[in-house]
């Protein structure tokens with residue numbers, strides 16, 4: 001039974017409207033949180049007018065959490081949007097191909113084996129030159145062209161099962177590393193840099209041989225049963241010890257911590273309490289003792305919506321970067337805003353997604369930054385593609401990758417730079 005009754009908490013004050021990225025783009029009340037809550041309320045009425053417009057305005061929500069973070073009435077907007085999408089899913093008219101693509105996409109990220117195969121295929125596709133060749137084909141379908149554009153550089157793709165790696169100077173205990181679905185396929189360099197940095201700090205890093213996606217993609221896309229199954233599997237995968245579970249993508253951190261509220265039970269609560277975003281963990285890990293070198297390039301930070309609005313830990317990112325000598329990196333989006341990645345949004349809503357990405361890319365170019373740091377893989381992919389469209393040679397990295405690069409080389413502290 002779907003519960004949209006919490007929509008009644010909305011007093012229609014409109015204080016959330018200036019914070020909503022889609023309302024900022026379209027200026028349409030139906031693309032604002034207040035408008036969407038009215039649409040959700042209509043879903044519960046007898047005579048609902050099921051229309052493409054109704055689906056579109058709900059689909060165009062980014063699930064960015066900006067409205068929920070500032071709502072004075074405590075409207076649980078994210079949960080309501082999840083519920084609303086479950087309600088409308090059976091009413092959609094999807095073509096056979098659309099249904100197949102949706103099922104395949106959600107299925108691949110739910111399966112460690114599927115992820116492994118996808119990672120290997122994408123790695124080969126990128127490194128072999130097929131990627132560049134395909135791009136030159138005339139009449140390439142727009143979706144394939146888009147996927148090609150978003151596929152990160154070869155150094156980041158590929159799937160490798162990290163072995164449990166003993167730290168050379170292990171002295172501070174053990175931690176678990178949650179790889180994530182997109183992270184394990186598209187962002188190996190962040191996982192490897194995180195492992196090396198944690199080892200340098202004296203931790204043993206355990207990486208489970210295989211674990212599925214956190215389930216956020218399924219929860220936000222009308223597949224709550226799959227999301228729950230994935231949560232159960234993750235609880236089992238990480239039940240072998242009580243050590244912290246560290247996560248390098250803020251969207252995954254948010255979902256894993258939400259297990260406590262989503263799935264009742266002691267195991268879910270205890271697991272969620274162990275989950276920490278890597279930046280939160282590093283903020284109190286004594287990084288200054290590592291004596292990092294100063295970055296040679298101008299560095300700026302783009303803060304993902306999940307880090308700001310859902311985790312509420314934006315200060316951790318800036319605090320961690322204080323361990324770097326030199327000028328503190330500038331925050332590109334101090335006033336919020338979204339890059340338009342938002343899980344599957346960058347594929348399902350190409351037009352709005354691109355418009356949002358262009359806005360952030362313009363700010364980055366204006367800042368003169370040569371390296372952009374961001375804490376979510378989806379945002380990194382989106383920004384990289386948006387900057388490449390400007391032929392800008394700006395690196396987009398997770399902060400841990402930069403930190404690991406700036407560790408002094410053993411026995412030769414002054415030789416390593418970015």
Ligand code: SF4
Pocket residue numbers: 009010011012013014015016017033034037067070071072073074075
């Ligand atoms: S969601 Fe919250 S902030 Fe937005 S209109 Fe409703 S009560 Fe006001």
Ligand code: SF4
Pocket residue numbers: 019020021022023031032033036060061062063064065066067068077
């Ligand atoms: S979650 Fe984000 S995009 Fe969706 S209504 Fe709220 S502020 Fe707007």
